[in-house]
Amino acid sequence: MTLSNASPLPHGGGPVLSLEHISKSFPGVRALRDVSFVLNAGEVTALIGENGAGKSTIVKILTGIYTPDEGEVRVGGAPKRFASPRDSWASGIAAIHQETVMFDELSVAENIFMGHMPVTATGLVDWPLMRRRASELLKRIDADFGPDAKLKQLSVAQKHMVEITRALSHEAGVIIMDEPTAALSRNEIDDLFRIIAQLKAEGRAVVFISHKFDEIFRVADAFVCLRDGEKVGSGRIADVTEAKLVSLMVGRPIDQVFPKRDIAIGGTVLKVEGLSNATEFADISFELRRGEILGFYGLVGAGRSEAMQCLFGMTAPSKGRVMLNGEPLAISSPGDAIAAGISYVPEDRQDQGAVLELGIRENVTLASLAAHVKNLFLSRPSELQDVRKLGKRLDVRAANWEQRLGELSGGNQQKVVIAKWLAARPKVIILDEPTKGIDVGSKAAVHDFIGELAEEGLAVILVSSELPEIMGLADRVLVMQEGRVVEEFIRGSWSAEDIVAAATGVRKAA
Amino acid sequence: MTPPVRQAIADAAPPRVSDWLLRWETILVLLLFVVIAGNTIISSYFLDIYNLSDATYNFSEKAIVALAMALLIITREIDLSVAAIIALASLATGLASEAGAPLWVLLTIGPAIGIVCGAFNGFLVTGIGLPSIVVTIGTMSLYRGLAQVVLGDQVIKNYPKDYTAIGQSYLVSWPPLPYSFVIFLVLAVLFGIVLHKTAFGRKLYAIGNNPTAAKFSGIPVERIRFQLFVLTGLLPGLAATLLTARIGSTRPNIALGWELEIITMVILGGVSIAGGSGTIPGVVLAVFILGLITFGLSLINVPGIVISVILGCLLIASIAAPILLRRAMGRPKRQA
């Protein structure tokens, strides 16, 4: 069996795959509405849009995880229906996922060929052939590891290379890369771009999803921009500017999106000195004042969440000091942090924030149950009092307060999670990617609300990877890179370019 | 940009008959009536109050353990070593009896040994971070093995009369209520209140549904799980005290296989093996259903092992039925 006859797609220019009037809804959310675009062979198409714009729904439709409600996917002109990931794979579509999802305990060769291992005439796996082909493919992308290494021994970048090799092993005509650079270092990104150039040269269509404009302009030929599940623009990258793309994405220029409130900033509430742990972050020092919104910006994997979770007592620091209102704090668990007046709204809503099987009321009071205990028992009226008040303030949309959290939209879930943390009556609130993956309406409500909190005298830490959000809301921004704070920016004397440059380490290198 | 005028959000959903009818507890109540009716038909001895009172002996000790097991399973853990703890606790009681210990020692040594065993399980699971199913398979062998090492093929008998009286006489003479049954009822009420009315109970549900989110919410997940393991040692210890007093002897194979019957009670009671859901009333109903089926069938001389076939089928059917029901009803709903 030679490699090329596994390829079902035409090479050499022209459309390879097209989406025709795709729509997809979930209970309460219209994820995609009438989206059409074409992928051409030998081209990189950037799929851009804010979190929740519908990019991941498109990826899931292309990879056979979801089936569209309306419209069709055409491969090489023929309409295709993907009932399972296998169907999509068989049509020559391969995806490289945000977090590499593969088999840690198995070898590189097996990871590459899982689901389509070569077999001998007797039906047994042809290990020598599989190893040989794996090494050939790895050599093609200049990988620095062999087919027999166990996946768990590899770095994130190397795992990406395994996934790319996996796509190559099937001669996939369409390769989707969903934020492939998120966890990569500068050099690793250069390697990736070299491979993408090679894929292009071989006539494959690449879908490139990224939030980083410098990468998009460096690697993409065409773009498709989504907003709120609709296609709002597409064309050649050469014909647009970064500013034009940003305004397409957000629909309005940045400074109009986030009207910054004028808030008097008070005295220091929280003082962190030299917070470090062994492998994730080092020497984090900052002060936070009443009414202030302090932004933490950085690439995904820069150690921001890890530092915040340490501050919140989830992990123990190796050294460093934390003072709240001048008093040294000894925090060894989240319970201690909550009692001291620190709340942390975690990044991963589904996993760390929401208890989806419980009702809204039970979620809202979960971090402050002690306040509702009357004579040993929980008092439902007392709980409801808090729930009604916070629910109204956060504009939670629900049928009733006992509704299961899992039945609400992502945005409303997030509002409930934030309500839980306010119910704990904090002095300091840390919001970690508070608008990740929620719809625009909820997003605006959350942004509005963050401003309100600061106005009421809370000290707010906002961890975000969305530059417009950080620049719109924060008074100061600390930029983290590879586990350290590398630069501080003050409102009024910053530029988006400088902040991004600090986060990506460009400035340091120069 | 002003949001549309919204109606106020209700405190709770309006009560609907169909919701109430589809509750697991409702189904269990119906099942219990079927069992009682069936038993009444097949045996005229069933409704005799003294027979019924004797029937409670068959399940009270297991039911006491099931209460603790329910809490543990709600938090996504399991303890397969409970029957082995009973054996070890019974052995300790026997040794104390042979040494001529006073009554209060005989009554407390079982629970004390149970606490030690439970704490060891809890330490291995929450302290070292091992999966509870493997740990308790191991301690199950270890605890019962230790009992076997000490006892060999011997039997401890000749317990003092004042001790065996607790297992063999009634606490209340009319209606005739044995100690073990009364203790079970009292504990059931206590557990029901703790699980459904207190902050501690709420935390158990949060842990079972999403341990990570629970931890982020300031709930000391591992500490609570440890406490539950200790509790799931204490109650088998108490059950051992009652059981030993009732049968008046200790053998190495005492309570053999009980862990499976206890877990069956809990699961039939509507506690999800995946954690996060289940109620104490459900478990209590399941205890009565299983206890009365066993009793009814033994009245017509069905051998115990055949009864276990029926109970095994009941367990699987009770889990399969809601799944099938949901599939039958769920599909069309999604179209709407």
Added chain:
Amino acid sequence: MSAILKHREAALAAIILAMVAAIGAYAPAFISIPNIVRVLNDTSILAMLALAQMMVILTRGIDLSTASALALAGMISASLAQYHPDLPVIAYIGLAIAVGILLGLINGGLIAILGIPPIVVTLGTLAVYRGMIVVYGGGNQVNASEMGDTFQSFPKLTLFGFSTLFWIMLAVALAVWLFLTMTRTGRGLYAVGGNPVAARYCGISLPRLEILVYTIAGAISGLCGYLWVSRYGVAYSEIASGYELTVIAACVIGGVSIAGGVGTVAGTLLGALFLGVIVNALPVMQVTPFWQMAISGAVILAAVVVNARAEKRGVKLILPEARRAAGAAK
């Protein structure tokens, strides 16, 4: 095959050798050839059941019904011998395996099609299958004198000193090893256990594999049912009662991860051998057999603690110096 022995298997083998040497130092008869042969013969059934259980655990499942299925299949096979003592032995074996396959299919179907957790299903069928022995046999037992010679002599035949029991175990082990390492489906078991979501992306169907492994486990339980009954010369409702836990113990000691996706044929065989050596050493050491259960419990706990230590905690390497240090350590 020695080339595929990994770190963990090598360590376990070394421990077993050290143990055997220590026992031999105390009781030299233990390391005589006939005794070693006896230990291997004795451990064969446990080894086969452990291999079956390993495949189930690889998919993140568990089969608690294995000993009950063994007993039921053994009973049915024995009663065939009771009424038709002159059939060729393959008929008895075939019937036992067929019964096992049916029981395994029931487990697999309930788990894969209805999506009931494996622990719940097999907890139920543990009681049901064992109870069916009484329902089927009316509580009677089949004794050696009633089974006929063909039925009973087969496991006692020897070849190069080893009994058929051992050779069958070897054949089963080889077949399982071939299946797990040399077939797409076998590798798929590791994939679904290691990462079910990624396996789905690769087009591997978990329900199909579940039905397969529980059926294979049933078949092996059935085979072992025949072997057990014919070897010990009695079939009744309590045979192998509680043995499922010994089987799971062998897997755990052999390095099979209860979380799925990790486990090897060599490790599992060594896990079974470990328990087999202990069981056979106790009488030689003049320790009462009552110690057996406590020791195996302690060994299981030691094994899980050791295995857990080998698995690393999820610490991220973000600081450049930490990444360099980790890179250097590699």
